[in-house]
Amino acid sequence: MSQIAPQRPPEQRSQLLESEQAALWTALDELTDPEIPVVTLREMGILRDLRRxxxxxxxxxxxxxxxxxxAMDQIADDIQATLAREGVAGRVVTQLAPAWTTDWMTPEARAKLRDYGIAPPHTAAACGPGESVIQFAPKSGAGRADGSGATARFGMPTLPVACPQCGSLNTTETSHFGSTACKALYRCLDCMEPFDHFKRI
Structure with missing residues (x-):
């Protein structure tokens, strides 16, 4: 009579993932945002967990x-392809809560966005209370004459956006929607270059 191989107890099955995690994270770290290919999914804060x-x-x-x-369908497909390439039986789980926020972006992601020509979102520390929600309605007015670049939305002041090309704060929003819904189109009033600004969420 053939012998049946004993099943690993649950604690050993969970430990198996621990030994695989480093290799899997390394493989997943190669995946970039389809819309911003210079940043990885992990740097963007999209990749939240790896578990069994x-x-x-x-x-x-x-x-x-x-x-x-x-981009989420493409991201899920890329992850599935990576798991298959690593010989791992897995699936992608979409988690909606807590909701994604630009505060999950790593400093490396922000630096890469700036080098890529996209002004990164302001941090929570820079914004303070009351500045944490993305605005989908366009704001009126241009950069202030004092060169601060600060404008107002619904009577609330907003922080100036630095030009990723020259660093000037003398910038103005020309369209509330840029190349994607999560970005706004700005123009620098000093170097006159247009650029995208990743909105803070």
Whole structure:
């Protein structure tokens, strides 16, 4: 009579993932944002967790940057392809709560955005209370004459956006929607270069 191999106890099955995590994270760290290819999913804060599900399969947890983001299907496909290439049976789990925020971006992501010509979002520390929600309605007015670049939205002052080309704060928003819904189009009034600004969420 053939012998049946003993099943690993649950604690050993969970420990198996611990030994795989370093290799899997390294492989997943190669995946970049389809819309901003200079930053990785992990740097953007989209890649949230790597765990083993109750059925023993690896789960990669992602959180979309905003509802309806068209890049999420491509991101999920890229992750599945990476897992398959690593010989891992896994799935992608989309987690909506807590909601993604630009505060999850790493300093490396912000620096890469700036080098790529995109003004990164302001940090929570820079904004303070009351400046943490993305605005989808366009604001009126241009940069202030004092060169600060600060404008007002619904009577609330907003922080100036530094030009990623020359660093000037003398900038103005020309369109509330840039190349994607999460970015706004700005123009520098000093070097006159247009640029995208990643809105703070």
């Amino acid at each position: 599900g109750a059925d023993g399969r690896v789960e990669v947890v992602i959180t979309p940057t905003y509802s309806g983001c068209p």
